Amino acid sequence: MFALVDCNNFYASCERVFNPNLNGKPVVVLSNNDGCVIARSNEAKELGIPMGAPAFEYKTTFDKFKINVFSSNYALYGDMSSRIMTLLSGFTPEIEIYSIDEAFLKFEGFKYHNLLDLGSQMRDQVTKGTGVPISIGFAPTKALSKVANKIAKKYASRTESVYVIDSDEIRIKALKWLPIEDVWGIGRKHAKRLKEIKIKNAYQFTELSDDWVRKNMSIVGLRLKKELEGVPTLDLESVVDKKMIATTRSFERMLTSYNDVKERTSTFAVSCAEKLRNQGSHCNAVMVFLHTNGFRKDLPQYGRNIIIKSPFPTNSSIAIIKLVNTALEGIYQEGYHYKKAGVVVMDLTPIDQKQLTLFNSENTKHDPIMSVVDRLNKSYGNNKVKFASQSMGRQWKMKQEHLSPRYSTNINEIISIKA
DNA sequence: TCTGGGGTCCTAGGGCGA
DNA sequence: TCTGTCGCCCTAGGACCC
Numbered sequence: 001m002f003a004l005v006d007c008n009n010f011y012a013s014c015e016r017v018f019n020p021n022l023n024g025k026p027v028v029v030l031s032n033n034d035g036c037v038i039a040r041s042n043e044a045k046e047l048g049i050p051m052g053a054p055a056f057e058y059k060t061t062f063d064k065f066k067i068n069v070f071s072s073n074y075a076l077y078g079d080m081s082s083r084i085m086t087l088l089s090g091f092t093p094e095i096e097i098y099s100i101d102e103a104f105l106k107f108e109g110f111k112y113h114n115l116l117d118l119g120s121q122m123r124d125q126v127t128k129g130t131g132v133p134i135s136i137g138f139a140p141t142k143a144l145s146k147v148a149n150k151i152a153k154k155y156a157s158r159t160e161s162v163y164v165i166d167s168d169e170i171r172i173k174a175l176k177w178l179p180i181e182d183v184w185g186i187g188r189k190h191a192k193r194l195k196e197i198k199i200k201n202a203y204q205f206t207e208l209s210d211d212w213v214r215k216n217m218s219i220v221g222l223r224l225k226k227e228l229e230g231v232p233t234l235d236l237e238s239v240v241d242k243k244m245i246a247t248t249r250s251f252e253r254m255l256t257s258y259n260d261v262k263e264r265t266s267t268f269a270v271s272c273a274e275k276l277r278n279q280g281s282h283c284n285a286v287m288v289f290l291h292t293n294g295f296r297k298d299l300p301q302y303g304r305n306i307i308i309k310s311p312f313p314t315n316s317s318i319a320i321i322k323l324v325n326t327a328l329e330g331i332y333q334e335g336y337h338y339k340k341a342g343v344v345v346m347d348l349t350p351i352d353q354k355q356l357t358l359f360n361s362e363n364t365k366h367d368p369i370m371s372v373v374d375r376l377n378k379s380y381g382n383n384k385v386k387f388a389s390q391s392m393g394r395q396w397k398m399k400q401e402h403l404s405p406r407y408s409t410n411i412n413e414i415i416s417i418k419a
Numbered sequence: 420t421c422t423g424g425g426g427t428c429c430t431a432g433g434g435c436g437a
Numbered sequence: 438t439c440t441g442t443c444g445c446c447c448t449a450g451g452a453c454c455c
Contacts, residue, residue, distance in 0.1 A: 031423035038423070056421040072423085099455045187453050218429060220453080246425055253420085295422060342424090399421085 001115065001138055001166075003105040004145040005088055005122065007081075008133040008153065008161075010101035011039035014080045015070050017131035018407040018415050026067040030055050033250055033399045034071055071400035079408045080130060087129050091122055096236040104142055106236050119162030139165040142234045143227035146184040147174050147202065171230055175203035185224040190217060202228055241279055241348065247271040248342025252399050254293060255338045261290060262328055266389035268343035269324040273317040276345055277374060282313035283345035286320060288327035293339035304331040313349050316366035317373065320345065321389050 007013060011029040016022045026043035030036065037053040047065050049058060055069075062069050081100045089095050094106035107113070119136040126134050135156065137148025144165050151174060152163035165171050181191035183202045193216070199205050205213075206228050214222045223233040247268040255261050265288055276283055291303030308327045314320065324343055373385045405413035 033421090033423070035421080035423050052422080054422040059421090102455075185453070189452065218452090220429065242426075244426075248424060250423070293422090340423095344425095 001107045001140060002142050002145040003107065003115075003119070003122075004098075004137045004142070004149040005103050005105065005126075006135050006137075006149050006153065007084065007101040008135055008156075009039055009041050010081075010132070011070075011072065011077055012041040012044070013132045014073075014077050015068075015404055016041075017080070018076075018404070022068055026065060027070065028062070028067055029070045029072055030402065031072060033252055034401055035250065038072065069402045071403040073404050073406065075406040075409045076404065080132060083130050083408075084126055084132060084134070087126050088122065090125075091118070094236055096238075104145065104236055107138075115164045115166070116162055119164070120160065123161055133161070135161045137163050137165070139171075140230055141227040141232045143184055143224055144171060144174075144230065147178055147228075150178065150182065168230070172203060175206060175228060176201055178202040180205060183224070183228070185220065190221070241281060241350070243348060244344055244346045245272050245275045245279070245281075245283075245348070246342060246344040247275075248289075248340065248344075249398075250340045251338070252397065256336070258332055258334070261332060261338055261341060262325065263390055265290075265324050265328050265341055265343055266321050266387065268341070269321045270317045270387060270390065272343050272345045273315055273320045273370075274374065274377075276315035276320075276348070277370060279348075280351050281348040282315050282351055283310065283320070284313050284347035284349060285309045285345075286323045286327060287344040287346055288324050288331065288342070289344075290328075290331065290338050290341040292336050296337070296339075299337050300335070302333055302336045306331045307346070309347075312362045314362055314366075315351070316362070316370055317387055318366055318369070319362060321387055325389060 009027075012027040015027055015029065022041075024043065025041075026047055026049075027041040028037045028044045028049060029039040031038045034055050036055060037049055037051060037058070040049055040051070044067055047061070047067070049061065049067070055062075061067070077100060085095070085097050085103060088103055088105060092105050092107055094108070096104045096106075098104055107115075107118075115138045119138060122136055123134055126132060135149055135153040137145045137150070137152050139145040139148045148163045148165045152159045152161050155163075165174055178201055180186060180194050180199055180201055181188070183205065186194070186205075194205065199208065206225055208225070210222060210225070213225050217224075226233045249264070249268070251264065255264070269286070272283075272286075285307055287305055287307045289303070289305035292299060292301050294301065306327045308323050308330075310319070310323055320343075376385050405415075407413060407415050
């Protein structure tokens with residue numbers, strides 16, 4: 001049996017944990033730069049705030065309904081997530097952390113265990129330990145546990161947030177209930193095509209022929225079909241090293257000078273290099289992209305990306321900045337208003353599998369310098385150590401007008417209780 | 420004025436050597 | 438020496454997830 005545990009409206013719930021006044025009130029959390037809505041409490045959903053709503057367009061709605069608006073606070077959400085995952089790990093060693101707010105758990109040999117009781121225990125322990133409400137779906141496959149979870153969440157009061165699919169009868173009933181566009185693994189494009197041939201719910205999807213699904217939706221679609229039929233094709237996935245690492249951002253305002261863009265991409269390069277060192281990897285290539293604001297039809301549009309191979313595997317911030325600068329020179333064009341840029345490090349290899357090259361060897365001093373940089377940043381806060389191409393005086397800030405304190409990860413921002 | 424960020428997997432199609 | 442075919446590798450692009 002698989003269980004899918006999903007935190008309800010995770011970011012909004014995290015904000016509520018340290019601010020109980022928000023209970024019962026509408027809450028939304030915005031993306032980086034306070035751009036669009038990425039999480040909503042049930043009350044905000046009921047007021048018709050859609051996922052992805054641009055914040056500036058909904059400002060009057062926020063004011064009108066007294067919606068509590070927060071900038072995203074990833075320090076807080078990341079910490080809450082790891083506390084929840086630790087609690088869940090107490091129930092089974094077989095756990096796959098699927099995202100910041102979701103985990104698949106596998107229960108072998110629990111045939112005669114009462115899953116409803118088990119789910120209730122999990123729910124109570126996480127709620128008691130962290131204050132974040134969760135929903136749990138049990139089923140014989142991962143895709144079906146997603147379906148069960150949706151039901152647990154949708155009918156929270158009736159199911160007490162735990163739902164079990166353990167018979168064919170319940171499975172079919174659940175699949176008939178689930179609209180095709182809500183099936184895990186079926187995105188917008190496939191949902192549209194399926195609806196065109198009158199497939200409206202998950203059950204009808206399972207009635208299609210294997211051949212049709214294989215032909216039109218590839219092996220991925222066929223695996224999904226089997227999963228929904230109750231035949232497991234997906235197992236828990238173990239944590240593997242990332243195959244690419246990216247740092248990309250929209251700018252608060254549009255940039256028109258080469259040096260401004262270069263400062264940004266250098267900072268992205270440093271961030272990617274740090275992530276590489278954390279993972280214990282080197283990169284063998286970097287990709288840099290930049291583009292103008294696609295929403296501004298009145299301005300000329302431009303966007304390009306370029307991949308540059310590194311002469312040697314590296315995770316040195318200095319070496320990666322150099323590569324990124326070379327790449328940027330290749331694609332930067334004067335005369336445009338740039339809104340977004342990013343650096344992606346690719347072709348990653350483990351540090352201990354370094355191939356020696358005859359030419360172009362790297363500077364051997366970089367490794368010790370980077371470990372000093374990492375230590376300093378760890379002790380004095382991130383990004384204290386800057387490299388020459390990064391801005392020194394200038395402070396690049398994300399727009400974060402509604403940021404909550406980092407209650408759980410910064411001693412200066414812990415919650416204070418007034419007597 | 421203001422519209423996120425970070426990933427994975429699969430397939431088709433072209434280049435290329437056997 | 439030329440041509441056809443097969444399979445491998447690489448890349449771009451599409452689809453999906455949170």
